[in-house]
Amino acid sequence: MNHLAHAVLAGDDEGRRLGGVLGDFVRGTPDPAWPAAVREGIALHRAVDGYTDRHAEVAAARALFPPPYRRYAGIALDVWFDHCLARDFARWSAVPLAPYSSGLRGLLDRHQALLPPAARRFARYMHAHDLPAGYADPAAIGRALAGIGQRLRRDNPLDRMLPLLQALDGPLQQRFEAFFPQLQRFAREWTPPHP
Structure with missing residues (x-):
């Protein structure tokens, strides 16, 4: 899952949502001086990533990618599933996408002092795009x-994957629709680890 999904899965608590992003x-280990809810959001983010990586629907979606793309299918799916979530956001959230998006950027702005340098750069990128x-x-x-492909150390096909994702849109959408409600339930039922 990517940034939009992590924010949505973190729920209504602003600290958890910030941690999710x-x-x-x-x-x-997150800075112990950070608010507990932010640390919980980071832990939830990691739990969501683990659940996603092990899920049968995600494995089936990865299997749709031919070599040499399959090696990078996990990364591409994280981003594409945010596309699936965004384009049908009203189905998954009571808050419309535009105000949700600006609210999330505002949350990052209000807590800029907590953001690591890479997150500050990403917040600027979020505003610009x-x-x-x-x-x-x-x-x-x-x-x-x-x-993402530019930040990876080895040569990769990520900058060429959009046409493939678009060609696979139908089956990927089906996998997303089967998977995301289960992921929502996982996130709702997840409990933070005890310190």
Whole structure:
């Protein structure tokens, strides 16, 4: 799952939502000085990633990718599933996508002092590209994949995967629709680890 899904899965608590977005930018143990809800959001982010990586629907979706793309299918699916979520957001959230997106950017702005440098850069990128609402546009998905590909150390096909994702849209959408309600239930029932 990518940033939009992690924010949605974190629920209504702002601290957890902030932690859900920060999960990709924090390595190791989160700063104990951070609010407990932010640390819980980071732990939930990691639990969601683990659940997603082991899920049969996600494995079936990864299997749709031919070599050499299959090796990077997990990354591509994380981003594409945010596209699936964004383009049908009213189905998954009571809050419309545009205000949800601007609210999430506002949350990052209000807590900028807590953001690691990479998260601050990403917050600026979110503002510049109207994210996460922009994930409803396939072109934004292409840009996101190309950006991720540039940050990886080895040569990879991420900047060329958008046409393949679009060609696989029907079966990927079916996998997403089967998987996401189960992921929502997992996130709702998840309890934070005891310190």
